[in-house]
Amino acid sequence: MSLTIKLTITPHIINLNLHPKHRAKIPAYSLGFRPKPIYHSNALIPILYNNKQPRMSQASVSGSVIKSSLIEPDGGVVVDVIVPESERGSKTLEAESLPKVRLARIDVEWVHVISEGWASPLKGFMRENEYLQSLHFNSLRMGNGTVVNMSLPIVLAIDDETKENIGSSKDVGLVGPDGDLLAILRSIEIYKHNKEERIARTWGTTAPGLPYVEEFITPAGNWLIGGDLEVLKPIKYNDGLDHYRLSPQQLRKEFDRRQADAVFAFQLRNPVHNGHALLMNDTRRRLLEMGYKNPILLLHPLGGFTKADDVPLDVRMEQHSKVLEDGVLDPETTIVAIFPSPMHYAGPTEVQWHAKARINAGANFYIVGRDPAGMGHPTEKRDLYDPDHGKKVLSMAPGLEKLNILPFRVAAYDTVAKQMAFFDPSRSKDFLFISGTKMRTYARTGENPPDGFMCPGGWEVLVKHYERLQAEEATPAAVSA
Amino acid sequence: MSLTIKLTITPHIINLNLHPKHRAKIPAYSLGFRPKPIYHSNALIPILYNNKQPRMSQASVSGSVIKSSLIEPDGGVVVDVIVPESERGSKTLEAESLPKVRLARIDVEWVHVISEGWASPLKGFMRENEYLQSLHFNSLRMGNGTVVNMSLPIVLAIDDETKENIGSSKDVGLVGPDGDLLAILRSIEIYKHNKEERIARTWGTTAPGLPYVEEFITPAGNWLIGGDLEVLKPIKYNDGLDHYRLSPQQLRKEFDRRQADAVFAFQLRNPVHNGHALLMNDTRRRLLEMGYKNPILLLHPLGGFTKADDVPLDVRMEQHSKVLEDGVLDPETTIVAIFPSPMHYAGPTEVQWHAKARINAGANFYIVGRDPAGMGHPTEKRDLYDPDHGKKVLSMAPGLEKLNILPFRVAAYDTVAKQMAFFDPSRSKDFLFISGTKMRTYARTGENPPDGFMCPGGWEVLVKHYERLQAEEATPAAVSA
Numbered sequence: 025m026s027l028t029i030k031l032t033i034t035p036h037i038i039n040l041n042l043h044p045k046h047r048a049k050i051p052a053y054s055l056g057f058r059p060k061p062i063y064h065s066n067a068l069i070p071i072l073y074n075n076k077q078p079r080m081s082q083a084s085v086s087g088s089v090i091k092s093s094l095i096e097p098d099g100g101v102v103v104d105v106i107v108p109e110s111e112r113g114s115k116t117l118e119a120e121s122l123p124k125v126r127l128a129r130i131d132v133e134w135v136h137v138i139s140e141g142w143a144s145p146l147k148g149f150m151r152e153n154e155y156l157q158s159l160h161f162n163s164l165r166m167g168n169g170t171v172v173n174m175s176l177p178i179v180l181a182i183d184d185e186t187k188e189n190i191g192s193s194k195d196v197g198l199v200g201p202d203g204d205l206l207a208i209l210r211s212i213e214i215y216k217h218n219k220e221e222r223i224a225r226t227w228g229t230t231a232p233g234l235p236y237v238e239e240f241i242t243p244a245g246n247w248l249i250g251g252d253l254e255v256l257k258p259i260k261y262n263d264g265l266d267h268y269r270l271s272p273q274q275l276r277k278e279f280d281r282r283q284a285d286a287v288f289a290f291q292l293r294n295p296v297h298n299g300h301a302l303l304m305n306d307t308r309r310r311l312l313e314m315g316y317k318n319p320i321l322l323l324h325p326l327g328g329f330t331k332a333d334d335v336p337l338d339v340r341m342e343q344h345s346k347v348l349e350d351g352v353l354d355p356e357t358t359i360v361a362i363f364p365s366p367m368h369y370a371g372p373t374e375v376q377w378h379a380k381a382r383i384n385a386g387a388n389f390y391i392v393g394r395d396p397a398g399m400g401h402p403t404e405k406r407d408l409y410d411p412d413h414g415k416k417v418l419s420m421a422p423g424l425e426k427l428n429i430l431p432f433r434v435a436a437y438d439t440v441a442k443q444m445a446f447f448d449p450s451r452s453k454d455f456l457f458i459s460g461t462k463m464r465t466y467a468r469t470g471e472n473p474p475d476g477f478m479c480p481g482g483w484e485v486l487v488k489h490y491e492r493l494q495a496e497e498a499t500p501a502a503v504s505a
Numbered sequence: 506m507s508l509t510i511k512l513t514i515t516p517h518i519i520n521l522n523l524h525p526k527h528r529a530k531i532p533a534y535s536l537g538f539r540p541k542p543i544y545h546s547n548a549l550i551p552i553l554y555n556n557k558q559p560r561m562s563q564a565s566v567s568g569s570v571i572k573s574s575l576i577e578p579d580g581g582v583v584v585d586v587i588v589p590e591s592e593r594g595s596k597t598l599e600a601e602s603l604p605k606v607r608l609a610r611i612d613v614e615w616v617h618v619i620s621e622g623w624a625s626p627l628k629g630f631m632r633e634n635e636y637l638q639s640l641h642f643n644s645l646r647m648g649n650g651t652v653v654n655m656s657l658p659i660v661l662a663i664d665d666e667t668k669e670n671i672g673s674s675k676d677v678g679l680v681g682p683d684g685d686l687l688a689i690l691r692s693i694e695i696y697k698h699n700k701e702e703r704i705a706r707t708w709g710t711t712a713p714g715l716p717y718v719e720e721f722i723t724p725a726g727n728w729l730i731g732g733d734l735e736v737l738k739p740i741k742y743n744d745g746l747d748h749y750r751l752s753p754q755q756l757r758k759e760f761d762r763r764q765a766d767a768v769f770a771f772q773l774r775n776p777v778h779n780g781h782a783l784l785m786n787d788t789r790r791r792l793l794e795m796g797y798k799n800p801i802l803l804l805h806p807l808g809g810f811t812k813a814d815d816v817p818l819d820v821r822m823e824q825h826s827k828v829l830e831d832g833v834l835d836p837e838t839t840i841v842a843i844f845p846s847p848m849h850y851a852g853p854t855e856v857q858w859h860a861k862a863r864i865n866a867g868a869n870f871y872i873v874g875r876d877p878a879g880m881g882h883p884t885e886k887r888d889l890y891d892p893d894h895g896k897k898v899l900s901m902a903p904g905l906e907k908l909n910i911l912p913f914r915v916a917a918y919d920t921v922a923k924q925m926a927f928f929d930p931s932r933s934k935d936f937l938f939i940s941g942t943k944m945r946t947y948a949r950t951g952e953n954p955p956d957g958f959m960c961p962g963g964w965e966v967l968v969k970h971y972e973r974l975q976a977e978e979a980t981p982a983a984v985s986a
Contacts, residue, residue, distance in 0.1 A: 153897065153901065156897055156898055160643055160656075160854065160902070161642055161644065161903055162642055165903070171903070175641075218891065220709070221709035221710065224711060225709050227705070228699075228705045228706050229705050230705060230710065231701075372637075373641065409702075410697060413637060417641055420642070421641070421642070422642055422644070
């Protein structure tokens, strides 16, 4: 899982809507300045702390006007349904008086996602007309006829008893797993939750063993409740990582503050190895070659639900931090933030969601690799999805035309050069493919991966994680023995 | 299954793009003439035989210019990939020299469908980029950015051996089940046939017992072959019904000849009872009220594969013929023709195909009822699809915006009025619902349905069919006893 950028402009695959002011400059590759050195020794902290000293003055000095955004959010504005502090009291009182819906952990993640506008123009959990469009067309048609991408059903399930309790109420209060009132859902609509159909159309299989399905759909209620959200206060997890959870609005501001003229997003749910880094640095180099002066990387690990054998978020964030400390990525041109969505592992359907959400966060380039959001088939010995379908579907998806899709070739460990490199089919025997599973096996068994696969600081984080895990696993076994 | 038209203009459901010249007339319900009496005693024959005496002269006399079509076909032109007679010889010789693909009966039905342009702008079996768009988005984006609906994958499966035989050939010859050369498939592309994913995304279930799946997908090969078709001569079935198989081009010409200013299509795969007739006649009445002067009904039974317990095509055509003879529908304002597509029984996904194909045939109004293209769940005691999803999905489907969708309420047998009538929920106990299954049970057991359910001539056709069937079934039983 990772790779090499191919920035060849093949119109049927890549839709390269260049920033207008760069279009004329593409043929002239000369740049007015040399980019800063790629490798720095500083971690993620500057991103947030720099927020306090906006550099907007520079922009006015130089005379160049920085656009407030590089790409328009879906529906024209980034949805923000968090109740202003001044109304919090009265809304909370109102919410207390309403019939209640108890949320599962996954529902809170979706409330978070919706509340900050990642799913713009969606303002709440889907009503049936949105659900059906998502399920059948992976997109929504807006009132003005424009189409936005919407490939995953973002829905809230309730059981028979909750439905009965709601009765004919127009609004309900949403209560978190710990009993705290989180939100009001307005002008609700309750409709049938046909789980089989939802699963089949979203995953393209109904085989048992799909992580999201087993955890959250099979045990869920037989009804879906849609409506407009009013979230009483910003969703926080208090896990020491909330400062990484920048909202689309915050990211857009940060891109502006940095005077980015291109933002390229890299979605990941795995530790960053040198193949990823090669790809990201190469993307930046090529964007500079195209005439962009300040391309910014949004390194955007997914922070919501992931399957049990994926590396947990806190470990990944620590690992990403080391990667920047070790100078593999440049903090000056990189923003690391958490994408709060849960994983569906729904391949070509889900990769559209991953790309669409980044449009809303202001990224106008999206990097897509082999088998995005894919996994092994839960009951057969094969990939669940054709590894090429993700990027193909992404390049054709309705509503994503304005996004520049950057597909890339596979990177692998070059045993001759002793580093991660673009795979060269003419000497394929020199290359070693190290999958996510293989990487985790190395770390678990304490075996070192080949030199140059990952920066030592990052690798150490992983090894320690698996040592902790094994210690934890050993303890109950000893007790039961 | 059948019902009452609701022509209320509710913008979120019905997209009523009226013929421009009628828009201004809607408020004024007065018509310049009285429509002809609805009931005639003449059957289907006039449709074809009238072809010989075009009435175009009338149009020029009256000064009104009749548009050559009421609705533009998808992609702008009706696809016609039947080889001109002058080239048939040379193309046949060429086809003989190519690697061969043997078609199943279902594939021939699809060759027929594609060859006449029902699936316009599709010119052949889908290549992977079309297949993926169909599967994920139920639509295709054209080169000019416009979107056409394409909800069913129209694909040709081949097995490993055939794939090997094709080798690196760019074109192949398609051979019918009887060994006759039917077509050339040009510039082919071979890609994986992931049956599970195709089934899940098309039907929203992978439960065993889906008729099309069991008959044609499960036994099919593991590869799909796409390409452009050149069909050596028009597909004929020689079953005495070919004269009913009017192509989209022929239908468009016939609508013009009749000077239709609105064409409303009624898709069916069941015998016509008086509930259907009520609906169709009521639709015509309302179109006249809207200001249309000559609305034509396209009574369009599906002629391809249907499941074993559906009434066979020849019996249905005889029954439809009686319905017109008995005066239940007016032959002067009705065209009966066969829609050559096979049935998928894929509910909301398939109803889009049924509507889209009728756009290509020139119909600008499409009637949709309860649970279109639906069936019982193959393994559970429920409808496979929510009966309302078909019309909802249809009203939101990409590429169908130009079609006027006419949803209708359920009609049922009114035991007080002793006739089929619009269901009135305020006196629901007076109504008797007679499903397709119940109707077939009546006919099979020789029991008469309530008076006024179906015209006597039409009913007799059904009774005789089931008598024949039982006689055939009895014979082997007697032998084995």
